[in-house]
Amino acid sequence: MSKVMIKDLGSFMEKKVKVSGWLYNRTSKGKLIFLLIRDGSALVQAIVSRQTLSEEQFNLADKLTQESSLEIMGVVREDNRAVGGYEIEVESLKVFQICDSYPISPKEHGVEFLTFHQHLWIRSQHISSILKIRAEIISAARNFLNSQGFYQVDTPILTPSACEGTSTLFKIDYFGEPAYLAQSGQLYNEANCMALGKVYTFGPTFRAEKSRTKRHLMEFWMLEPEMAFVEQEENMSIQEELICFIVSSVLKKCSNELTTLKRDVSFLKKVQPPFPRLTYSRAVELLREKGFDIKWGDDFGAPQETAISSLHEKPVFITHYPATIKAFYMQPDIDNPELVLCADLIASEGYGEIIGGSQRIHDYNLLKKKINEHNLPEEAYQWYLDLRKYGSVPHSGFGLGLERTVSWICGLSHIRETIAFPRMLDKIYP
RNA sequence: UGCUCGGUAGCUCAAUGGUAGAGCAGGCGGCUGUUAACCGUCUGGUUGCAGGUUCAAGUCCUGCCCGAGCAGCCA
Numbered sequence: 369m370s371k372v373m374i375k376d377l378g379s380f381m382e383k384k385v386k387v388s389g390w391l392y393n394r395t396s397k398g399k400l401i402f403l404l405i406r407d408g409s410a411l412v413q414a415i416v417s418r419q420t421l422s423e424e425q426f427n428l429a430d431k432l433t434q435e436s437s438l439e440i441m442g443v444v445r446e447d448n449r450a451v452g453g454y455e456i457e458v459e460s461l462k463v464f465q466i467c468d469s470y471p472i473s474p475k476e477h478g479v480e481f482l483t484f485h486q487h488l489w490i491r492s493q494h495i496s497s498i499l500k501i502r503a504e505i506i507s508a509a510r511n512f513l514n515s516q517g518f519y520q521v522d523t524p525i526l527t528p529s530a531c532e533g534t535s536t537l538f539k540i541d542y543f544g545e546p547a548y549l550a551q552s553g554q555l556y557n558e559a560n561c562m563a564l565g566k567v568y569t570f571g572p573t574f575r576a577e578k579s580r581t582k583r584h585l586m587e588f589w590m591l592e593p594e595m596a597f598v599e600q601e602e603n604m605s606i607q608e609e610l611i612c613f614i615v616s617s618v619l620k621k622c623s624n625e626l627t628t629l630k631r632d633v634s635f636l637k638k639v640q641p642p643f644p645r646l647t648y649s650r651a652v653e654l655l656r657e658k659g660f661d662i663k664w665g666d667d668f669g670a671p672q673e674t675a676i677s678s679l680h681e682k683p684v685f686i687t688h689y690p691a692t693i694k695a696f697y698m699q700p701d702i703d704n705p706e707l708v709l710c711a712d713l714i715a716s717e718g719y720g721e722i723i724g725g726s727q728r729i730h731d732y733n734l735l736k737k738k739i740n741e742h743n744l745p746e747e748a749y750q751w752y753l754d755l756r757k758y759g760s761v762p763h764s765g766f767g768l769g770l771e772r773t774v775s776w777i778c779g780l781s782h783i784r785e786t787i788a789f790p791r792m793l794d795k796i797y798p
Numbered sequence: 799u800g801c802u803c804g805g806u807a808g809c810u811c812a813a814u815g816g817u818a819g820a821g822c823a824g825g826c827g828g829c830u831g832u833u834a835a836c837c838g839u840c841u842g843g844u845u846g847c848a849g850g851u852u853c854a855a856g857u858c859c860u861g862c863c864c865g866a867g868c869a870g871c872c873a
Contacts (some may be wrong), residue, residue, distance in 0.1 A: 398829040417830070434823085469808075473823045474834050476810055480865050502852090536872085552873070577872050578799065584872070669870080674867060695873050710873085724873045767873070 369441065375409035377454060380444045387412065387456065388439040390491070391432050391467070393474055401429050403458070404451070405440070408496070410624070413450040414440050418457045425461050434473070435491070437464035487798050490788050497625035498785055501618055502774045508617035509591055509768070512610050513568050518593060521560040521567045523553030525574075528748065529775065536576040549574035554765060555697075555752055557594035558728060561763055562755055568593040580793045582782045583720050585771055587791035590738070594765035598725045600699075600709040603764035604685055607713060607723055608641045610768070611683060615639040618777055631779040635716055638681050643713070645685045651676055667693045674718040683722070687711045687718070696742040697735065699727040699762075711766075719776035725766025732756035 372385040384676065389407030396402070396409075414671060416429040420442075442458040471485055472492065482489045489495055510520070526542065527550050537548040551567035560567040567732040569592045576586065593606070615636050618626070626633055646654075651662075655662050658675055662668075662739065668676070668686075688707040691700060698708035710726035729735045735756055739749050746753075772787040784790040 370827085393834075395832045395834095396829085397832065400830040400832080402832050402835090404833080413833080415831080419830090447831090451833065469824050471808065471823090473809060475822050476834095478810075478866085480805095481809070535802060554873080575872070579870085580799095580867095581869085581872090582867090667872095669872095671869085672862085698873085712873090721873095726873080 373409040374405070374407045374412045375650055377410075377412055377444050377452075377456070381446060381454065382444065384441065384443050384459070385456070386441045387414075387438060389437075391434055391436045391438060393434065394432055396430065403429065403432065403440075405438070405456075406491070406493075409592055410452070411493070412454070412456060413453060414442065414456040414458050416461070420457060420459055421461070428463055428654070429458070431466060432463070433467045434470040435467040437467070438462060439464070449582065451716045452594075462724075471474050479782075483790075483792075483795070484797070486789055493628050495785060495788075497622075497628040498774065498778050498780070500625050500789060501622045501778055502627075502770070502786060505614050505624050505770070505777065508614045509610065510570070511568075511617075512613045513593060516606070518566040518568050518595075519564045521557070521564060521569060522571055523550065523556035523560070523569045523592075525550045525571065536578075538574050538576045551575055552590065552767060553592050554594065554767065557592055558752070558763065559595045559755055560763070561594040562759065565597075566593070566595045578793060583670070583772060583775070584793075585783055585787065585790055586793065588787070589769040589770040591770060592765060594763065596761050596763045598727075598764045599762050600687075600711070600764060603725055603727060603766060604645070604687075604711050605641075607685075607711075607725060607768075608643050611643075611713070611723075612639055612641055615777060616771070626778075629778050629780075631777075635681065637701060639683065639716070641684055643683050644680050645687060645711075646676070647687050648689045648707070651686050654679065664685075665690050665692060665793060670720060673714050673720045677714045677716055677718050677720070681716060683716050684714050685711045687712060694726070696729050696738040696744065697726075699729050715776040717770070717776065717779070719772065721769070722772045722776060723766050723768045725764065727762065727764040730756060730762050732760065 369384050369386055370380065372380055374387060382730065387405060387407060389405045391403055392406040393404040394402065399418050403414040403416060405412055405414055416426060418426050439462040440456060440458050441460045442456040444454055445457055446453065447455050472488055490693065526545060526547050537551060539661045540547050540549065551573050557567055557569050571589065572587055573590045575585055582636060619633060619636055649664065652662060652664050655672055655675060660672060662672065666722055687703060687710065688701060689710055690706055691708045694708050694710055698710050701707040701709055708726060712721050713723035714720060729738065732753060736753060741744055771783050771786040775783050784792060
């Protein structure tokens with residue numbers, strides 16, 4: 369007899385199998401009990417009757433509560449009355465634990481209650497489907513980058529200073545010295561790509577901003593590729609290919625999960641190259657036409673991003689921002705030094721920015737000047753300046769916000785559902 | 799941080815200023831094809847906290863706490 373994952377039961381028709389899992393729901397017709405069992409891979413209905421089970425085992429099955437842990441042995445039968453088209457006719461039952469009254473009933477619940485029970489909410493079909501899609505997105509991204517000759521090189525989480533002077537960092541005590549949790553691995557990755565050519569970092573990043581929105585977490589995961597000898601245009605096409613590869617992998621491998629989430633996949637199917645490109649200046653014009661009160665030089669907020677994304681069915685690149693509202697390390701546009709060679713990728717359907725990328729300054733003197741203009745401590749950036757001293761080359765990179773990408777692909781209304789244990793403003797339990 | 803809305807049973811929600819209610823969950827009983835099963839029955843309350851108005855406050859007023867939505871902040 370085989371120990372089988374529920375998702376693989378289809379290939380064990382009329383065979384005897386062993387399944388271990390938890391009781392998702394139960395209904396009873398007196399002498400006939402229906403157990404809906406989950407094992408993390410899928411759900412299956414098991415049927416218990418007095419005909420196939422001893423009196424003692426039948427009574428045990430009758431006592432099972434939601435989330436009781438168990439193991440069943442029985443024969444897989446085709447039956448279109450069961451969810452998924454087959455069910456298990458139980459011949460024997462082993463119970464690990466009869467569950468106490470489980471807090472999350474199969475009815476509706478509010479956000480506060482669910483997030484307080486986050487450690488249990490992840491068992492729901494809703495959250496576990498999202499986590500599976502998240503896993504597929506990560507796997508697809510790694511497969512894509514690895515196939516393109518990238519090496520994963522991870523960067524430190526404990527850092528001596530800000531990558532930039534702007535964001536609010538989490539400060540910690542490092543043996544009596546101040547240190548900070550990383551808000552990006554980019555600067556270190558610029559060093560790494562001068563060693564290995566094409567690299568990416570995938571890890572957690574931390575922002576201590578008092579942001580309380582559906583698209584912000586205090587702790588989130590970022591995929592940050594960095595490439596030597598790559599300029600703005602090539603940087604954008606790699607982003608485009610990466611996003612298309614991720615979306616098509618999810619469509620191919622996660623159709624059950626997308627169905628569980630009731631995701632309308634028609635938008636996802638349109639995610640094919642090329643993505644529309646829009647300069648910052650053009651975007652400002654379009655926003656003005658739509659009635660936004662915005663002047664050249666202002667940064668875009670959430671409503672502006674949503675308005676721009678609504679003009680297109682695909683994700684859209686916004687390029688050539690004014691240098692004044694972007695980071696110090698971005699390469700100025702040779703035709704107009706007020707602009708920088710950067711691109712934000714705005715997801716479709718109003719999900720906002722999922723990628724921010726740019727070509728980096730490779731000239732020593734220019735970078736030094738920018739560091740001073742931004743009032744950053746030059747000493748702290750000595751190693752970063754060194755990269756422009758010893759065999760400097762044009763290079764580019766970008767950062768993909770994993771949770772925002774998951775939120776977009778899954779069609780979620782809030783980013784808190786995209787990670788097993790979200791870290792929110794003023795909310796760190798459990 | 800600002801604006802707006804909210805807080806009643808374990809959960810989701812009702813309740814003209816006039817006796818605190820229902821469904822689900824949980825207990826007990828019934829049912830051989832249920833799909834958030836159903837039927838009967840039982841259990842379940844400091845109405846977020848503190849004060850005030852009133853013969854009477856879940857309901858009106860003030861302050862505070864907590865949550866949510868939006869905005870700001872935000873490579």
